Amino acid sequence: MIDLPFNPIKRAKEVEELVMKGSRRKYYRFRPAKYYGGIATADLVGCPFLCAYCWNYSRNLHPEMRGDKYYSPDQVSNRLLSIVKRKGFNKVRLSGAEPILGEQSFEHLYQVLDGIYKENPVLDFILETNGLLLGYEPRFVRRLSQFEGLEVRIALKGFDGESFEGISGSERRFFDFPVKGLRNLIRNGISAWPAVMYETFGPEGIGKINKKLKEICRPEELEIEYLEPYAFVLENLKNRSIPLYT
Numbered sequence: 001m002i003d004l005p006f007n008p009i010k011r012a013k014e015v016e017e018l019v020m021k022g023s024r025r026k027y028y029r030f031r032p033a034k035y036y037g038g039i040a041t042a043d044l045v046g047c048p049f050l051c052a053y054c055w056n057y058s059r060n061l062h063p064e065m066r067g068d069k070y071y072s073p074d075q076v077s078n079r080l081l082s083i084v085k086r087k088g089f090n091k092v093r094l095s096g097a098e099p100i101l102g103e104q105s106f107e108h109l110y111q112v113l114d115g116i117y118k119e120n121p122v123l124d125f126i127l128e129t130n131g132l133l134l135g136y137e138p139r140f141v142r143r144l145s146q147f148e149g150l151e152v153r154i155a156l157k158g159f160d161g162e163s164f165e166g167i168s169g170s171e172r173r174f175f176d177f178p179v180k181g182l183r184n185l186i187r188n189g190i191s192a193w194p195a196v197m198y199e200t201f202g203p204e205g206i207g208k209i210n211k212k213l214k215e216i217c218r219p220e221e222l223e224i225e226y227l228e229p230y231a232f233v234l235e236n237l238k239n240r241s242i243p244l245y246t
């Protein structure tokens with residue numbers, strides 16, 4: 001078990017040690033997915049947060065879980081490119097966990113991107129992230145800015161320190177880093193937008209986050225996603241006393 005709330009930067013380092021071996025990272029699946037109109041997806045393991053509604057909760061709670069394999073950047077980009085070719089897609093992404101945990105995992109991601117764009121420069125790579133390390137380590141953002149087809153979706157976990165702590169399990173003093181990550185991306189000319197989970201924000205939370213983001217992006221750029229009401233998700237939300245809006 002893990003004590004909540006935790007320091008997510010410290011946790012990111014610990015998790016990175018479990019899911020990286022040199023330049024290889026743990027993944028558990030490669031698949032074509034229906035999202036974004038069809039997208040080649042590599043599902044990885046390991047996240048600094050432990051969101052109450054995470055659909056991959058047990059793997060992110062126990063990144064040391066057996067059965068998952070370590071893949072080199074070349075193996076990941078080749079598998080994604082082969083799905084793209086087979087399915088006629090024009091998009092790729094990493095999903096299931098957080099791509100950026102620190103230096104090693106960032107380098108892995110960078111090499112996956114490099115491998116993909118050397119083979120197919122016109123693909124859209126959608127980087128789904130919680131934005132923590134992009135706010136904490138701005139140098140990562142500067143390196144990403146060389147990939148023109150990169151689009152970054154930052155899933156924000158709260159509209160204030162308290163809601164962020166409840167949802168992500170992370171100490172509230174880290175609330176601002178994902179927002180800083182979004183600002184860093186946009187300032188570096190990278191296409192990026194925020195996303196929030198409607199049921200945990202509600203209209204009031206959405207109003208508050210739009211106010212916080214007002215100098216970074218327009219309210220219509222905020223993507224609203226909806227909760228997958230798995231039984232374990234509802235149980236986690238209840239255990240953390242997170243109110244749900246319908």
Ligand code: SF4
Pocket residue numbers: 047048049050051053054055056060096097098130155
């Ligand atoms: S940030 Fe995403 S992957 Fe990480 S725990 Fe939260 S929902 Fe899961």
